[in-house]
Amino acid sequence: MAVKVAVAGATGYAGGELLRLLLAHPEVEIGALTAASSAGTLLGQHQAHLGPLSDRLVQETTAETLAGHDVVFLALPHGHSGEIAAQLGEGTLVIDLGADHRLTDSSAWERWYASEHAGTWPYGLPELPGARERLQGTARIAVPGCFPTGGSLALAPALAAELVLPEVTIVSVTGTSGAGKSLKPHLLGSEVMGSASAYGVGGTHRHTPEFVQNLSAVAGRAVSVSFTPVLAPMPRGILTTATAPLAEGVTLETVRATYEKAYGTEPFVSLLPDGAWPTTAATVGSNMVTMQVAVDSDAQRLVVVCALDNLTKGTAGGAVQSMNIALGLPETTGLPMTGVAP
Amino acid sequence: MAVKVAVAGATGYAGGELLRLLLAHPEVEIGALTAASSAGTLLGQHQAHLGPLSDRLVQETTAETLAGHDVVFLALPHGHSGEIAAQLGEGTLVIDLGADHRLTDSSAWERWYASEHAGTWPYGLPELPGARERLQGTARIAVPGCFPTGGSLALAPALAAELVLPEVTIVSVTGTSGAGKSLKPHLLGSEVMGSASAYGVGGTHRHTPEFVQNLSAVAGRAVSVSFTPVLAPMPRGILTTATAPLAEGVTLETVRATYEKAYGTEPFVSLLPDGAWPTTAATVGSNMVTMQVAVDSDAQRLVVVCALDNLTKGTAGGAVQSMNIALGLPETTGLPMTGVAP
Amino acid sequence: MAVKVAVAGATGYAGGELLRLLLAHPEVEIGALTAASSAGTLLGQHQAHLGPLSDRLVQETTAETLAGHDVVFLALPHGHSGEIAAQLGEGTLVIDLGADHRLTDSSAWERWYASEHAGTWPYGLPELPGARERLQGTARIAVPGCFPTGGSLALAPALAAELVLPEVTIVSVTGTSGAGKSLKPHLLGSEVMGSASAYGVGGTHRHTPEFVQNLSAVAGRAVSVSFTPVLAPMPRGILTTATAPLAEGVTLETVRATYEKAYGTEPFVSLLPDGAWPTTAATVGSNMVTMQVAVDSDAQRLVVVCALDNLTKGTAGGAVQSMNIALGLPETTGLPMTGVAP
């Protein structure tokens, strides 16, 4: 029997990607599609690429329209998921693509989001140690941020194995869809094309505490994180360069062995062969993270590069992967392992 | 029992797209992957986005390596398919993505390709009148060129119904992957990005006789075609603007009714709702052609705009669609109807 | 003594390009910079590329702030220039980059712009027959639209010499800056990149009557124009493909000779050597129009391709060129003849 699924925020980029994946998911039946200001329009006006759903009516996002589904995905602005989840009850699997329930530390939430914390939900990054267990059978999932997905996976094995010191530097080059459909001047095509620019510099991006939380947990001690996102002229993709000082005596062989052990059986993390480097293009539309490691013996630093699609593995694909686990389905069900390239 | 499929030219863009689609095709088992100069390497070195096939060895393209398959796709330079097909025998379905067997007129072939004609095969554009019947059970298929796919579908209904005079103008804006992986200076990223340029101007592009053949056949009389391709800074997609002088008294209502009748039941042609216009982005990675019609009452011309992905519906997807028909499978098997956007 | 110049609409793309050119103009002193909603801010907040003006205050656009200048450029929304010009008097050269004063036919204005016509000003496309004379010493200039600039120059010589029939088809591929800084969803980088799309299809784009006016004037009879603009993923540039049925007996030699005669001495129109085709990239930031001609002997059509930068020759550069003429300065003063490529 099909799993009946609703998507709140169906007209945005995350919602569109969710629907693209759910249309191809063999166990899912797509139910209510909801939004805020676009309620009452047809989905085709917002998601021209989703032909099979173009005539579906977009309803208003309320507890009523979302009721009666097995799974509800919330792709909403921050601060909206807690109240809706409370009305849906524990019989519904609620999967929040927003930030509300990612942080375990209420004071961190309050500092970064200047609002009351709505509580912590199991964190939907199955490749982190212990995460898969916490997702099995859960009724609530907090989907990770797009940047922490790649950056956490890039450094977790090295920190867990103490191959590096707990002072990491992460620069992530991202496509524009991560900013959503916001009508802001700097996101216009004319501004974006031909331009690279950093933002949230100096540790001010809201994904920073999520990095600290993930990496400190695997390291078993406080990890200092310097994170800088860079906007690049592409719709999708995140290319992360993560570095940290090597612990004494660590060699490339040790590093590779550690990463192969960590990810060798992971279906969605691909440690590339020697000499091959990740490109975001190869991951577009897929749920894959591709990764490569290097040791800079002059600077005595580990450098890890990883690529993913911010909308797929970084958001909607990660959400579906966690849904599969929570529902007891095979983890890879309905999730593309090939990118659309060139 | 799975259909065993080989792909010759597996390291190029058309071959890569074929393999992406075939990996998702439920009735297919992927057999030999072959190439010319890349024989002996691993596929992962050429198609980084096809993780599940990354360790597959690329063999040399010969009748031997291609033998023993139910279907052989040939994504080869012009002039190579005839000889190989002859060695494979009628028991193998041979699908040529090249131009060799598209033209019915040998003298047209000789004029445009300056070589001997290797014969005509059933033409793999099922949406043209009569095409589907010729594809059923065939052992040979000539896949259309990427430009004639969209441009022919854009004008066929109007010409068949004599809504326009047989003098058409077609301008097609194309992404760069249509040119393949050729190492030519004007295809470098530095040259392509931020630039639009026309080529094959003045009726010199080799797809021109294919347009003439398709459109004259549906019109039942000679159609004059002015075709200009324009290279735009995007990897995939063709946006075709096709116009022709209106026959007397033709209204937009007549035009829409004609196109709705022609394409209303076609799974891969979507006549968009009033007011919506095709974008190539919405078709990326899908097998869809999206289309819209307009009547210019001042200039008294029909204008049809259509979008498709040159590598999917324009090449590899069209090939798989025709394969499905030839093998008696449901026509839409394994073919994506949603694009990857944004 | 320097010419004192004000720019109204200084925070938009046209205004920014004007200022870039005026900063390099040896005879000009930049005076008031004005805008509507941005009044009171610094120019650097809007035009990050214009470092030397970053600390200049943006004033409100009023007759008062614009008074006391020799030249006033108006880069305003349609319908605003007439009233301001009336207050500035004939002692000020007013150059309107908007559409208000381009059309000579009031009923055409009323049909296309649904408002009262503010009168016709000398048309700032010096390369059209007779235009230069009308610009000398004028106090009012209507700068052409970006599309009619290229399309009119592409076809004028052929129509004037009756090499073609007066039924032309024009498809222009444009960069996104032509749409200005409007915050519209389809202009977001995420939507634009990787996508081509037509708009204003079916003769509905407002530049259509300007094409008709220009081409009918040079042809000496009514010219029918089918015009379709296509949005492509690049910030700047227009690549126009213009075709028309050849008059009987016209050869490529005649065409080339006609175009060489028409443009051989024009500083800003470059008829490319045989075999070379225009690219928009080569014109970025320059005031050049590059052009090439072809004869399609199968379809019996002339095909002309031309490239220009919509913001430079297509708007601000064309405006400065006309200013030079009006003021009696050498026509090329301060105008770049080289593009910024790659």
Add this chain to the structure above:
Amino acid sequence: MAVKVAVAGATGYAGGELLRLLLAHPEVEIGALTAASSAGTLLGQHQAHLGPLSDRLVQETTAETLAGHDVVFLALPHGHSGEIAAQLGEGTLVIDLGADHRLTDSSAWERWYASEHAGTWPYGLPELPGARERLQGTARIAVPGCFPTGGSLALAPALAAELVLPEVTIVSVTGTSGAGKSLKPHLLGSEVMGSASAYGVGGTHRHTPEFVQNLSAVAGRAVSVSFTPVLAPMPRGILTTATAPLAEGVTLETVRATYEKAYGTEPFVSLLPDGAWPTTAATVGSNMVTMQVAVDSDAQRLVVVCALDNLTKGTAGGAVQSMNIALGLPETTGLPMTGVAP
């Protein structure tokens, strides 16, 4: 009297940019244009954007064709400038855009370039301490690499003032023109567009020793540099994110004051106002470096972001700036301070 200038390597990207700048330089007369395999062709076949030089013949690069000029720019592959310079004599100002004469340490040269060191020339980054003095009147100039230009300026003031520890991390996002016109598969437009990828990871990029040399010199002690370049889908531009651990007690105020003192009077370095961040688009075609600083008080790191055009300030503009100094011309002569945006 004009300075007579020759350009060797006139058909490449660096050569093209040099010529664009030299055409606008009021003191320069452009003499011989030379190349290797393109000798005998016209420049217009290679540099379509340089209309005024399109009919100039490209000669072979030899000591003879380059003789008789006041200044000779060498935009050649590594290893070619020493021999030619030797033949030109000290009466000619030779400016090498290649790497041959940048490194002061012969063993570093040998390690990174696996060839004999041709000697060290005065280093053409005038904004570094002491550099301007060494350039005045010199007959030989080594133009910096495009990456070290921005990255060195980003960190030099902080290292000189001991605001940071000498362990720096630099990630530079670059446009594709930095790779030149090389016909390599990964530089094709189809591969580049929509993709970000790192290369030269793990401290293996040849600009690394140049960073170390520059930064150690200003710091007065050995600086460890972890440098990673990332290729992004844009033709021009470098966006550098440089970080280092803060020395104890250093505040943002101290940092800003230090950078204002270092660059306040530099014509080509612009420390942006509070809250403004560099974009590469704003620097395209200009000789500007735009910069902003931040202090991450959680991670206790300085973060400096800077943008420049790799072909202008990063190569050809930097070369002309140094030429101006060497010849005793005003340093800003002929160099654009405004970018071409959007």
